[in-house]
Amino acid sequence: MPITQFSIPDPYSYLNGFNSYHESEAVKGALPTAQNSPQKPPYGLYAEKLSGTAFTAPRHENKQTWLYRILPSAAHANYQALSEDTYHTSLNFKSDGQNKLHYIPNQLRWNPFDLDEKVDWVHGLHLVAAAGNPTTKSGLGILLYAAGKDMGNEAIYSADGDFLIVPQHGVLDIQTEFGKIIVRPNEICVIPRGVKYRVKLPSGPVRGYICELYQGHFELPELGPIGSNGLANSRDFQAPVAAFDDDEGNPTDYTVISKFNNNLFSAKLNHTPFDVVAWHGNYYPFKYDLGRFNTIGSISYDHPDPSIFTVLTGQSDHPGTAIADFVIFPPRWLVAENTFRPPWYHRNVMSEFMGLIAGDYDAKIGGGFRPAGASLHNIMSAHGPDANAHEKASSVDLRPQKMGEGSMAFMFESTFMVGVSEWGLKSCEKVQEDYNAESWEPLKRHFVNPEKKGIPSG
Numbered sequence: 133m134p135i136t137q138f139s140i141p142d143p144y145s146y147l148n149g150f151n152s153y154h155e156s157e158a159v160k161g162a163l164p165t166a167q168n169s170p171q172k173p174p175y176g177l178y179a180e181k182l183s184g185t186a187f188t189a190p191r192h193e194n195k196q197t198w199l200y201r202i203l204p205s206a207a208h209a210n211y212q213a214l215s216e217d218t219y220h221t222s223l224n225f226k227s228d229g230q231n232k233l234h235y236i237p238n239q240l241r242w243n244p245f246d247l248d249e250k251v252d253w254v255h256g257l258h259l260v261a262a263a264g265n266p267t268t269k270s271g272l273g274i275l276l277y278a279a280g281k282d283m284g285n286e287a288i289y290s291a292d293g294d295f296l297i298v299p300q301h302g303v304l305d306i307q308t309e310f311g312k313i314i315v316r317p318n319e320i321c322v323i324p325r326g327v328k329y330r331v332k333l334p335s336g337p338v339r340g341y342i343c344e345l346y347q348g349h350f351e352l353p354e355l356g357p358i359g360s361n362g363l364a365n366s367r368d369f370q371a372p373v374a375a376f377d378d379d380e381g382n383p384t385d386y387t388v389i390s391k392f393n394n395n396l397f398s399a400k401l402n403h404t405p406f407d408v409v410a411w412h413g414n415y416y417p418f419k420y421d422l423g424r425f426n427t428i429g430s431i432s433y434d435h436p437d438p439s440i441f442t443v444l445t446g447q448s449d450h451p452g453t454a455i456a457d458f459v460i461f462p463p464r465w466l467v468a469e470n471t472f473r474p475p476w477y478h479r480n481v482m483s484e485f486m487g488l489i490a491g492d493y494d495a496k497i498g499g500g501f502r503p504a505g506a507s508l509h510n511i512m513s514a515h516g517p518d519a520n521a522h523e524k525a526s527s528v529d530l531r532p533q534k535m536g537e538g539s540m541a542f543m544f545e546s547t548f549m550v551g552v553s554e555w556g557l558k559s560c561e562k563v564q565e566d567y568n569a570e571s572w573e574p575l576k577r578h579f580v581n582p583e584k585k586g587i588p589s590g
């Protein structure tokens with residue numbers, strides 16, 4: 133069954149298509165006809181443009197949306213910095229001048245991160261690793277989230293980058309300026325830079341992973357010889373339809389939180405920010421069901437590169453080299469003959485941060501890579517199947533095998549060396565000290581030197 137069976141139904145409607153030019157009206161006639169900024173937009177709305185690329189970006193890259201709203205976003209009081217002690221995304225330099233990111237070649241693995249029922253989405257964000265710098269629009273951030281409370285009359289946006297959200301536990305009901313999206317485990321969503329939203333938790337506590345792309349936007353990977361369909365198909369990406377709150381006669385005090393260079397600022401406004409009655413453009417939030425992924429693999433021999441499992445890619449200026457690839461390892465048939473079927477041992481010029489939404493991952497059967505946990509194999513840090521997985525895969529009968537039923541691992545792969553935050557390395561208290569010792573040090577030598585044993589070569 134390709135499409136995920138979710139326990140909670142999705143109550144919302146969507147517009148289908150990746151990077152499509154969409155338009156949506158919550159009130160018929162709210163979009164101006166044949167122009168963007170008439171002297172008087174319909175129904176007394178304000179026109180506001182949200183750009184996702186430079187005005188002069190080439191047409192094929194250009195992203196923008198026109199929003200028709202009750203009041204423009206600029207109608208708010210000054211932003212005030214929130215105290216750094218109240219949130220977990222800051223990368224400010226310490227007073228002793230040390231950057232809080234730690235760059236270390238060790239393979240790292242984390243036990244499952246805790247749920248935290250006491251905080252809302254904003255305060256449940258934890259920066260675990262990062263590379264580059266949002267101020268120069270380069271690099272990425274990797275965050276974990278754990279929350280148990282609904283956001284109140286608040287909205288958050290990130291000026292730093294696009295959030296690719298990967299839920300591991302619980303349901304996110306996300307009210308965005310563009311409309312509403314529900315995201316459940318085995319689905320993902322992308323909230324682009326600048327888009328305001330708030331998160332409610334209809335099924336209780338939530339936990340998951342986020343890749344924030346400081347540079348460019350997530351795109352579908354090239355398909356090359358695969359052809360015109362396959363992997364994540366365009367029509368399976370879903371954008372919200374316009375929906376708005378009208379607080380006329382009962383204006384609500386709201387707070388808008390800005391994530392700005394990984395620090396949080398808040399500003400008051402005396403009206404709802406969720407007042408967009410209609411929009412048109414190609415810059416919008418969207419969701420995708422990972423169960424719709426059309427998985428492709430070897431039907432002859434050898435284990436292909438994991439790039440065949442790329443759902444979305446955030447490309448650098450060098451084609452084929454990603455700031456962040458989002459890669460999944462879905463349930464699939466393994467049929468390769470005379471092949472060591474799990475991943476090969478390797479050292480990668482890219483860094484690999486992995487998470488597990490559910491089930492097991494075939495390269496690690498020693499039990500240490502668990503749902504809600506994570507691993508990081510940084511640039512050139514050697515890794516591969518653990519000793520148990522190696523032993524099993526090198527002696528197993530190579531019949532066609534359906535692997536990973538009910539499981540979903542994923543990887544954020546980046547050309548950058550990623551540093552681990554103070555929280556990720558120490559305060560979270562989840563780092564497994566014995567990862568290496570348990571996984572690879574037990575690997576046995578199998579080499580039989582023919583020269584020593586007098587075995588004829590060839």
Ligand SMILES: O=C(O)Cc1cc(O)ccc1O
Nearest residue numbers: 437438475476484495515516
């Ligand atoms: O290291 C990992 O587990 C991720 C991975 C999977 C794979 O099938 C090939 C290469 C690779 O890095």
Ligand SMILES: [Fe+2]
Nearest residue numbers: 480484509515
């Ligand atoms: Fe790897």
